[in-house]
Structures are given as C-alpha cells and as structure tokens.
Amino acid sequence: MRQSKLTTTLLALDSLSIYRGLLEDKVLSKLRALLIDLDKANVQLREMINLYNDFYFELAKSNSLSLTDYIIDKIIFDENPFTLKIQALLNGSSDDALEKTVANDLRGLQQVAKLDSTLLKAEITELFKNQCFNPILEGLPDWTLESLILSSPNHINHLQEKFLTSNRWDECLEDLKNFHKRYGCGIYARYSAFVWERADGHGYLKGIDNPDPITLDELVDYQNERSRVIENTLQFLNGFPANNVLLYGDRGTGKSSTVKAILNEYHTQGLRMLEVPKAHLADFPLIIRQLKNRAQKFIIFVDDLVFGDNEENYTSLKAVLEGGLESKTPNILIYATSNRRHLVKEYFGERAGLQSGNHSEEVHARDSMQEKLSLADRFGINVVFSSPDQNQYLKIVAGIAARRNLKIDKDRLQREALQWALWYNGRSARTARQFIDWIEGHDAMN
Template identity: 50%
Template structure:
C-alpha cells in the first residue's frame, strides 16, 4: 500500500515538473516577442500578431479547447494565405529582408562600419529573437496545449489532428521573382541558426540594393487612390533584355550610355524616345530597367493622367539610395490640357528641383508632344478679335516641352531590308530553321496583311511561325 502511494506521489510530481517546463518555454517564447526593439513593427503584422495571441493564450492558467483551436486555425489560415507554400521561417526571413526600420534605412546610405554599434547590437538581439520565433513548430504548440488543456479524449485527438504549418522544406527562396542578391541573403538566414551574426550581411545588402519595397521590386506602377497615390511593386515585370533586340542598335546605344552615366552617379539627361509605332521604344526602356536593376536602377511607370502626382512621387524617392527612371509611355497632350506644365516644371525649372537620383524617360509617336492647330499659326497675322494677341508665345510654349528632354532618340519604321533582317535575326534566336527565301516571302505577306513593317510586326510574325512549327511537330 505504501509503495502504491509512493508511485502516485511521484506521478503527480512528474506532471507538475512537466507543467513547469511548459510554462517556462511559453514564457521564453513570449519574451522573444516582447523584447523586439528595432523590429518592433513586426508585432503589427497580422501573422506575427496571431501567433503571439495563440502562444499568449496557451500561457494562461486554464486554456480552453474551443478558444485554442480557433486561435490556432486563424494563425494557420493567415500564414498559408500569405503564400501557400511558405513555411513560418520563410515568412519571417522575407519580412526581415524587406523591412523598413531605422537600421535598414541607415544601412541603405552608410557603410556598415559607420553604423552606431549600439544599433548593431540591438539588431543582432532582435534577429536572434526572430530566429526563435520562426523556429516554433506546430508540433510544439500542440504539445504545449495538450499538457495544459484538460479535455476529453475526443478533444485531445482533435488537437493532434490540427493542420501543420510545416511544408516541404526548401533550401532556396520560394518566390522566384527575387533578385540573385536577395536569394543569397535569404539562404544565409534559412540555412543557419545564428541570425544575430548576419547583421553585416543584411547591411551590405541594403547598401547595394536599397531597402523596403525598393529592395524587393525593380519595377513599379504609380497607382491612385482616393486618399492619394502609392507605388505598387510589379511581381513579374516584362523580362525583356537588351540582348533580345534585333536592329536599332545605334538608337539604343544613346539610351544605354546615358543610363550608365546615371547609375554611376554622373550627370545624365532626361530622354524622349519618339517615332513610329511598334519600333521598340517602350521595350527599350523596360529592357534598360532589367539590365541595370542589380546596379540599383528602378523603373516607375506613370500614366499621363497622373502627371500631376510627380511632386508626390519625387518626395517618396528623392532621399533613397536607388536610382529611379520615371517612365511615361505614349506621351502626348491635347491643346486644352494643362497637365503638361507639371511635366515642364519637373523636367527643368521647378521650385522643387528634380533630385539627382531621378530621370524621366518618355516615349511618344509625336515629335512635338502638344497638338497644334493651323488656326494658331493663322493667329500670327490675324485681324480677328477672337484670336490670341501673342499667338507666337503659345506656339513656342507648346514646342518647348519636347526641347526640355536633354536627349531625343528617333525610332523610325524599318525599310524592307531592315525589316527582313529583324525577322531573320529573331528566327535565328528562336532556333527556327526554315528556308530563307520562304521566310522572307512569308514575312512580307504577314506585314502586308497586318500592321505594316515594324519590329513589333516582325516579332508577331515569328511568334506565329514558332507556334505553327510546334503544332506541326
């Protein structure tokens, strides 16, 4: 009888010890959340906030089954909704890399050696805490819950059966749109547990690539909302590169040289690319953006109707490390529009100067961007009381806009020989082996039937031909 009572006492002692250990582990986890300083903003993130609430609830004296399962599932759904294949660790690493905080903003502009050592220590401590948070497994959470929730067997089985948030482990970043530099930093964190030692790696990344959305995306579109505008990062920008083009090498060389000066911190000009449709003006700007993105160049596309937002855009980017090309596609104005005065002001002569890290590249099918009327020129010698007295001033004002671009590059429609050279070059790049005479005859028929001779028409013809070859094989 005494031995039986002794075994019972030992059993209760073991239970109390396990509960004490669970309580300590939960308090340590919560401690990692509460001690965040530089990355304090993480606690406002929906996923991190739900994870904190889940752990904090289990830490209660008597957690209830129904409340626990609700909090658990809310966190799980929020996590997989962010990226259906991301693990918790991947999510936290991504948040670290693209977070804008006092450290990342400073590291974007200063070398690591010049950053205050106390700030570096605070970042190091935070990174170690974030590693502990990212390493929490669904199995551990369920184990903590089972030791604290005194429920029925059915409820305990339900807890064990809750979905796990550990998916197939990956050694590389799950988002293919990330840059090479980003993938390197990501893997440094994913493959190591000593996150506190990665502060310099992060700082060097920010110094070269910028931080926040400018580290994550290389191309943006300016969007307008009721309460103002914002930069929307493009997840999958047009992947076109300069090596993809055939023809117009001299025209592109002018744009390339100007862009290289810009990214190297030398004086550079705004550029107007004008000419016939389908000659590759817009594609040239996109390719320039892709070619120099790893050198810190970012493209911001702004529609003509949002030109009045130029001052707001410039204020968002003027103090950043990256270089920005504001891209306005298919630019032209009706004679009644006044928004062109905003563009004139930004190009040259505004009260708020265009910062050194911003250039404007625009494309247009018109050499003179503002439409004129014969009646305006007639007004130079008109006796009509309804005509403008200073008609010449109006004409000069309209002509002056295009002159404010430092460089103007002309893209004209190719002649027959140039068109066929583009067709043959694209066919060779695609690995399409067909008779040259047949290719030329079909290309001529295509341009007669469709959009005339242009680089775009040549590409459309090759797309059709490649698709036909695939179907025939």
C-alpha cells in the same frame, strides 16, 4: 503558461526593438495573440482554436507554410531605422549601439522561427487533457520547419541561404548590411519595377511581381539609337550628370522595349523604374518626395506620351523637366516614349491667331504655340526610332528567328514575313516579332 519554449517565443516577440514593426504584420500578430491566449489563467478552447487557425490562415495566405521562410523574408525586406540608415549611407561609420540592438532582434526572430507546430499542439492538448477534444486538437493543421523558398533573384537567394544555413542569425548582420547598402530596403529591395496607382484619392507605389522580361540581347537592330540611351543610363548609374530622354518615332519600333530592357540589364546596379500613367502626371511632386532620399537610381517611365490641347498635366511634367528646387534630384531621371515629336497637339487655328483680327483669338498666340512646341526640347536627349525599310525589316525577322533557333527556309521566311507586314501592321520591329510568334506556333502545330 508554464515555462516552456512557448514562453520564450512570446518573450522573443515582445523583446523586438528595431524590428518592432513586425508585430503589426498579420502573421506574427496572430501568432502573438495565440501565445498570449495560451498564457491566460483560464484558456477558452474555442477562442484558442480560432486564434490558432487565424494564424495558420494568414501564414497560408502568404504562399508559404514555412514559418522560417516567412520570417527571413520579413527580415530582409523590413523598413526600419536600421535598414533606412544603412541604405541611405548617412555616414561611413557603424553605429555599435544600433547594431547590437539589431543583433538581439535577429536572435529573437530566430527563436520565433523555430516554433514547432507539433510542440504547440502538444501544449494545447496537455491543457485540455481531461476533456474529450483530442480528435479536434490533433486535427489542427501543421506548418513546416523546412525551407520551401522558391527561386528568387540571385542576390536575394544568397542572403536567404545565409540565414537558412546559419546557427546564429545575429552572425548574418554583416551580410544584411551589405544587402541594404547595395539594394536598399522595403519595397525598393523587393521590386525593381513599380507602377504609380491611385485609390481613394491617394497615389501610391505598387511593386510589379513579374515585369516584362525583355532583354537588350533580344532586341534586334536599332543599335545606334539604343546605344545613346544606354550610355546616358550608365552615366546616371555611375553618379555622373545625365539627361532626361525622349524616345519618339514610328509605332512598333522598340521604344518602350528599349526602356524596359535597360531596367532588366541594370537593376542589379541599383536601377529602379517607376511607370507613371499620363493621367497621373500631376502627382509628380508627391512621387519626387517619395523617391529623392533613396539610395537607388530611379527612372520615371512615361509611355505613349501626348497631350491634348486642353490638358494641363503637361505643366507638371514641364516643371519636373525644368528642374525646380524640389524636383531637381540626382537620383531621378525621366524616360518618355511617344509616337510624336511634338508632345502637345497644336492646331492651325493657333497659327492663324498670329495674323487674326478675330477678337476671340488669343492676343499672344505665338507664346502659346511656342510653349506647346517647347516641351520636347526640355528633354536633354531626343532619340528617333523610324520604321525600318524592307531590308532592315527582314534583318530584324532573321535576327529574331536566329535567337529562337528556328530552322525555317530563308526564302520562305522572307516571303511570309513580307506578306505578314502587308496583311497586318506594316513593317516594324513589333510586326517582325508578331510574325515570328505566329510562324513558330504554326510550324509547331503542323
């Protein structure tokens, strides 16, 4: 390849040190393969066209046709020795040698981001100028040098703008450090909510792109119950001792919504939430190992928790609640919801075993019974959400209607709300919201 911007771009990719993991990225690896192919003495047109389109295809799959946007995104969310060290706050002093290397990588990545498809196609056309392939080469697709970044959370958008408006990306190093100190790195900086999934026998964290947007302001009534959970969460975020929390009570009273709304309220303060399905509770030791050395505070959320009589998953949860040597970590709490106060099913037959002469009954039946009843006690805070009476239910209905600015006659609103509760799921906060959804849509259609 002649000395050109393409040569400089390839050298910039080859020179990456701290951000070297980006060479494994699908888009950048395809781009590098294309530039290497163009550097060969005998360039094969078909191979080159395939490499060009492989790169373009991967870029288009990323939902962006801006190479600049793509590279900035990779810089912000990369997990490497620098970002891991900054987010973990291993020491208060800076590492000049490491930061000098990072600054050099940022300059190199800025060089790559400036690569113009028009220039690249011109170079390719020049290589094959004596062959009749101009229409094919001219038809190679273009990417854009302009930013196409869509709206992001403010803290991410601020850093993106810093890079986009900077003539020298190495001068954004201090902003990058501050971002990682506050929000972490990798998927923990990109997402605030996660779910634990399993595939091929292995568990892993999956980031949630669009978590439930419910906010505390949208939740009407149950302020006393909610305030206890909020107070505990604030203690946790501020580094003070805090408790695991069990929210239990009647269905539809806002237990799960409370937990989700707390994440939306405090995620900018470093709060993250991981939902773990009950079926995967045995993975708790693995989950704890993945999260315990992170700078963020994690709430492990277990929804609709209840165990059958033969289930052993509850022993994994009990071990974490007891705080063993491995599971005791200051950046993790467990918030669980349940419709039951006693999380493990108990049977009258077990109580009968206390006085039974049946040889098939357990000898120490009382011990088994107490073990089952004790699980809920291991949560430091228990918060009860009870079904509302009629006045409280109508208050919730009126509150939701007011927040949506619905202009509905009060008598009609109350009459139809009570009728809705009779027809469907009884009085609850969920029923109130479902009723308001219906009446808002019904009135809009008529």
